Amino acid sequence: MKHPREYRNEHVVVLGLAKSGQAVAKVFHELGAIVTVNDLKSRVDCPEAEELEALGISVICGEHPESLIHSDVKLVIKNPGIPYRVPPIKKANELGIDIVTEIEVGSYLCAGPIIGVTGSNGKTTTTTWIGLILEKAGLQPIVAGNIGRPLCDVAKENLPGQWLLLELSSFQLKGTDQFRPHIACLLNIYETHLDYHGSMDDYMESKARLLINQTEEDIVVVNWDDQECRRLSSHSRATIFPFSASEILTYGMYVQAGVITYRDKSGEAWPLIPVTELGIAGKHNLENALAAAAVAIAADIELSIIAPVLRDFHGVEHRQEPVRVLDDIHFYNDSKATNSSAAMKAMDAFDTPIIWIGGGLDRGVDYMELLPYFESKVKAVVLIGETRLKLQQVAELARLRKIEVVDTSNSVEEMMNQVVKLAFANAERGDVILFSPACASWDMFTSYEQRGRMFKASVHNL
Numbered sequence: 001m002k003h004p005r006e007y008r009n010e011h012v013v014v015l016g017l018a019k020s021g022q023a024v025a026k027v028f029h030e031l032g033a034i035v036t037v038n039d040l041k042s043r044v045d046c047p048e049a050e051e052l053e054a055l056g057i058s059v060i061c062g063e064h065p066e067s068l069i070h071s072d073v074k075l076v077i078k079n080p081g082i083p084y085r086v087p088p089i090k091k092a093n094e095l096g097i098d099i100v101t102e103i104e105v106g107s108y109l110c111a112g113p114i115i116g117v118t119g120s121n122g123k124t125t126t127t128t129w130i131g132l133i134l135e136k137a138g139l140q141p142i143v144a145g146n147i148g149r150p151l152c153d154v155a156k157e158n159l160p161g162q163w164l165l166l167e168l169s170s171f172q173l174k175g176t177d178q179f180r181p182h183i184a185c186l187l188n189i190y191e192t193h194l195d196y197h198g199s200m201d202d203y204m205e206s207k208a209r210l211l212i213n214q215t216e217e218d219i220v221v222v223n224w225d226d227q228e229c230r231r232l233s234s235h236s237r238a239t240i241f242p243f244s245a246s247e248i249l250t251y252g253m254y255v256q257a258g259v260i261t262y263r264d265k266s267g268e269a270w271p272l273i274p275v276t277e278l279g280i281a282g283k284h285n286l287e288n289a290l291a292a293a294a295v296a297i298a299a300d301i302e303l304s305i306i307a308p309v310l311r312d313f314h315g316v317e318h319r320q321e322p323v324r325v326l327d328d329i330h331f332y333n334d335s336k337a338t339n340s341s342a343a344m345k346a347m348d349a350f351d352t353p354i355i356w357i358g359g360g361l362d363r364g365v366d367y368m369e370l371l372p373y374f375e376s377k378v379k380a381v382v383l384i385g386e387t388r389l390k391l392q393q394v395a396e397l398a399r400l401r402k403i404e405v406v407d408t409s410n411s412v413e414e415m416m417n418q419v420v421k422l423a424f425a426n427a428e429r430g431d432v433i434l435f436s437p438a439c440a441s442w443d444m445f446t447s448y449e450q451r452g453r454m455f456k457a458s459v460h461n462l
Contacts, residue, residue: 008032016079080171101175106151119187189228211236282349334436335452343438360439374398
């Protein structure tokens, strides 16, 4: 795509409202483009429409009209969650119209350097951790993207020299072209979102969009324990800054004798903090801490600033979030675990018996990878959503003594209350009740945030 200001008096279509669609529509309207916003949801479910129409922006809700995409349209900005198979996107492709996501647009408008964080799991935790380190250093970073505000909403606030820290999903990255972060962070690659991408190749190519426009002046922070991350880093001309939880590196972030350590390019090693003092537990959070520290060092933050933040950060909402202890039974909300690998990482964080609550949107996987975890760490399961019967089969293969399959025909509030009561009834003192669904939320909930908050409300209602 061209720079956004070059679309003055040209037709631009924004497909999908929500926060990012609203923000990008305003940007193009202010720059003099002829903007049409379209959302398949009904008008009553598009509260953003009224504000946009008051500005003179055309908004069409409830359908994708055939006339929406035509030869005079020069750009389509697609909500990241909308699949590429929908008719307006297919037609735009046929007409050779550029199709991007809001991240691509916003990146043209930023005055300061960008840090981009992606991976199958751990993005929110790592991005939040990095943000706290930068704040501790007095740099006042702007955090946006897949976390917080849309990039187009904050780009105009970004000052020269001010870090812009972005959490980025594969959905967002797939729709980028010239996007270039000064520091890219690649956490891990697991098989996920294949219902959207169609193949692992497309998924990994989307993740690689984070790196391919980097130059020798940039830095890519890479999980050296993940072979796919290593391979994807070859797409970047940037300096590679590796981190590893299992290997002592000649350069980068690693663990030695139980201490997170940085070795600089001269070979000198600098201990930061014992692993046991990290504010959040689990091997995956160790990897997140290593990544956050590596990004901070790449941003020229002093080690003395980094270590205290690694110690004092205690996690984000919906990611292994402690909710309540009742009768010595510990409840944890891990609603952000929208795939099996995230749920397995959460289970790995506990050494006590687990009553696992899971299930949700069916993306066509069989969940057999959960079998060894059910066999070794889980004593009972409570299953919900479209995938509940698939998960029941895995639990039966694991010969779990208690398998609760919950009817989802009631309201989600009633269903969640029943789920929590069943989990509590199957728990004993010292057990963990872990809500880590291994599935997306969209079969029953509007988001993983809504799902997690309903779980917490039900726990506090016990």
